[in-house]
Structure formats: C-alpha cells, structure tokens
Amino acid sequence: MANLCHLDSRQITLGIKNGDFSAEEYVSQILERIEKIDGKINAFITVDKEGALEKARLIDRKIRNGEQNIGPLAGVTVGIKDNICTSGLKTTCASKILEDYVPPYDATAVRRLKESDAIIMGKLNLDEFAMGSTTEYSKNGPTHNPWNIDYVAGGSSGGSAASVAALECAISLGSDTGGSIRCPASFCSVVGLKPTYGSVSRYGLVSYANSLEQIGPIGKTVSDVVMVMNAIAGKDNRDHTTLELVPKYTLNPTKKNIRVGLVKELVEGAEPEISKCIYSAMDLFSSLDFKCEETSMNSIEYSLSSYYTIAMAEASSNLARYDNIRYGFDLSPDGYEWNMYFSKVRSNFGQEVKRRIIIGSYVLSAGYYGKYYLKAQKVRSLLKRELKSLFEKYDILIAPTMPLLPFKFGDKIEDPLKMYLIDIDTVIANLSGIPAITVPAGFSNDLPIGLQIMANELQEQTMLDAALIFESATNNIQRSPDL
C-alpha cells in the first residue's frame, strides 16, 4: 500500500469515498507514523489509538453500506491542542494543575469536527495554558521543529503545527491569543488561520484571554484550512460572542485586482532574509495583477504593550478558578487551612503562568487600572480605527508572520521580555479581531519563513483567495521534511 500520510484533507476524503483505501488502512498508517517519529518531535501528549480506529471502522462501515450521511471530513485525521476539551479524553493544558482532567463534554469545535466524520487522533503539546511562543513552557517537554529538531517549533500551538508538518495527522486545531496558531505554523512551514473574533465558538476552549483568543485550523494546504473552517465556524448558543454566520468558504478565487498593502514597519523590523522574502511575495502578487504598495501603521509601536497588558489581566482573572477542588491533581485537602491549601496547589503552575498572573494582578490593581488596562483598551480602539481606514484602501495587508527564523532551544527562555517581542507581527489581528493566515513563503538556512495575510473583519474569503493564489504560484515550497 502506498504511503498515505502525506495526503491532504481533500485527497483523503476522495480516496476513502472512492474506495482507493479504507479509513482504517489510512488511520493505521498514521498511528504507525506517530509511533515511529513522535519520540523525536514530541507533538502528542495523548494518542487515542482505540478511539481513532473505532471511528475509522465506523466510517468504513457507513461507506460499505452505501449510507448517505457521510460527513465532509470523512476519514481526515485531526489532532487537537490540549487546551480544547475532548469528552472522555484528558485535556491537560500541559500543566500539572490539570494533569488528570478528563472533560465530561466536547468543545463545540471538536463536536462539529466529529459530526463531520473527522477522526480525532489525540491531544497536542502546547505552552502551559497557551502562554508562550516556543512550546518550551510545557510540563511535557518542548515540541521539536520537524525541520531541525534542535530548533523550537514555535508556540503556543507547537504540537498542532509540528504534528501536521511531521505527517502525524492531516490537520489540527490550535488556539490563537496573540499568534499562537500562526507562529508555529510559520516556523513549521504549514498553513495556519486565526479566524475573525466570534467566527468560531470558544465553548470548551480553556480560557486564557477571552477577548483575544480564537480556535482555528492548521493544515498542509489552504484547502485543508478551508475544509476545517466550513466545519467548525458559525453561531453557537454556548458562546455569546459568536456571530451569526453560515460558513461557505470556497477555493475558487473570484475577486480580481486585489489591493495589497505591505506593512512597512513589520517588514523593516524583520531579519533581512525574511524582509527579502516578503518583498518577493509582493513582487509575485504584482506580477499577478494585484495592486500592491507599501503602507504604514502608526499604532504598531504600542500594540505589544497593549496586548500584553490585556492578555495578562485576563489571564490573572481566568486562572483564579484553579483551586483543585472540582478538578485538579491528587492533593488531599485534609489538614490544610483554606488559604494554605490554595497557595500550595497553585504553586504548581509553571514559571511563565505565575509571572503572567502576578503582572496581570498588578495592572488591574487599584491605582494602576487607569495607567495600564484602560490605556491598553484605548490603544486597541486606536488600532481598530487605523485598520478601518487601511481597509478602505486595501483588501489585504501583508507582512511577515514572524520577525525571525526558528531559533535554538534555550535562546530566549531566560529573558521573557525578549520572548514577548517576537509576537510583534501577530498581535495586531488579536487586538482588532480581524482574520489572519500564514502560508509558507520560503526557506532561509533550511528554516521556514511564513507570509502573513490579514483582511478586514469577516473578509476571510478575500484573504483565502489571496492565500490560495499565492500557494498555487509557489507550489514548490515544501510542507513536510524528511524525517
């Protein structure tokens, strides 16, 4: 039997429906692949072998019996970031605090994937509670970049991106609070999409910074993320921030003469080989009759301060719930006084989570609220205002996804501020709620570079059109390395 692990979602669903191979044969190959290489990559925290095989057999049975209710993702293997709840399957957030937590329900995005007949392979590594940009802050150890295992895979959805690049699953779900889908997708040379805020339900996503984060897909191709978005997006009564939308994203670029603005500050702030690559992308768009020009964004200078103020404030509030009473790790409360017990339990958060809780508590405390949190929310208004006027002139904005190439383990972990600064290109989309996608744009020193495309709120289709056109014109860019 041919190697099926490299197939994208469309090829898998077609192959299974046409009877070229069965879902069970395909899933067995994926399980073998995980067994063989995940020791090197460390993308998975939990592999649900039995659940995956059972679902594959169910799909095969439905096809054999000629049933009509075959889902649009029938047989596609999917990995889920371990901060998204999966009924009956551990959801640990890569934290000691939730090491034993088995959710009694599915996140809406997971439920919708299951209803589309996707096959859940297991749970993927991340920075603890999604706080980080390299996946080094995981209780389970870091995820390695499949392109060079001495380098970081990016974060916080490092497992979600690395597993797709390493062919351990076809697609994955990540979450993006300040770039956590796009950063690792860029570092691993795969496609990652952060949807418009409110497009995808956050029900069942373990909260870190509610006003910023969205669940989104990672895949090898633009076609992969389109198929996932069509399955997971849309209104959900269990998340009142979801929008009334019926997802019907397509792969037939219709819009002609897309107007492109290249964000000068972000390109100039990137490493030279990355800037060069983004300018080449603009040249490519120009050669395809897109109207391209450089543009400027003044509020970028303030966006990271605003982002970290808001993210940490929301984190300190959200993480107050971890008291180890309703769920948690095994520590008997017998013999402890109330405050002592909680402090003891919560000392088991990792160093980055504790740092963010402390700073978040500080910026929200009496006397500092106006100086930090309120100002950060005002900067957010400024940024939205600036983007509104930019999107009157341009259909999409392009920039690097990351200002630097993947780097070696340990390079930034001892200097948290240095780590925060690498999020400069991605936080804009979270602060303003707009959609953004990263697509592979090239390599430098055998390490991947991602092109980021942003569009106005709910203008995913224009963004996807541009991404698809770019992908078709650069189809020699590799998506998975030899391992």
Next chain:
Amino acid sequence: MGSMEEIRHLGLLSKLELTDQELRKYESQIEEIIRYLDILDRLSLDEIDPVQSTIKFSELRKDYVETFQGDALKNAKHRKDAFIKGPRMS
C-alpha cells in the same frame, strides 16, 4: 513595581506560594516587563474611548436551564458521601 516585597504581596493576593529563588528571578524580569508596558504613557489618549463589548444586554440569550449529559463532578477527587471535600475554613 518590581521589589521582592511587592511581588510577594501580589503572590499572596493571587494565592501563589513563591520561593525566594522565584522572587529573586521575578524581581528583575517583572520590572523590565512593566517598564516595557509603560510605553503606553507616551500616547495622549484622553479623547479615545476604550474598546468595549458590542453585545447589548438585551441581546443575550435567555438564561434557561439545560440538563447536562454526563458526570460534571467526576473530576472531583476527594469526596465523602454526597459531598466534595475542601480544606477547612480556618
């Protein structure tokens, strides 16, 4: 912000037990991070309204009770009879 005492106090308020080693490490790191957040002071923002939720109270769905399918309490490790055990209040 940034002295060990301030960080210890914030730790106490957020129910985090911090070791002396952690406090020493956080002292310089947090001071540096807060200095970076102070960039916000460079802007005059008096005329700008902060971002707020656009969802009106009247648009929220009805607060109806939905029966939860599944054992919502199965992750509570320390139970006695029909109760969940917690630490004593004082």
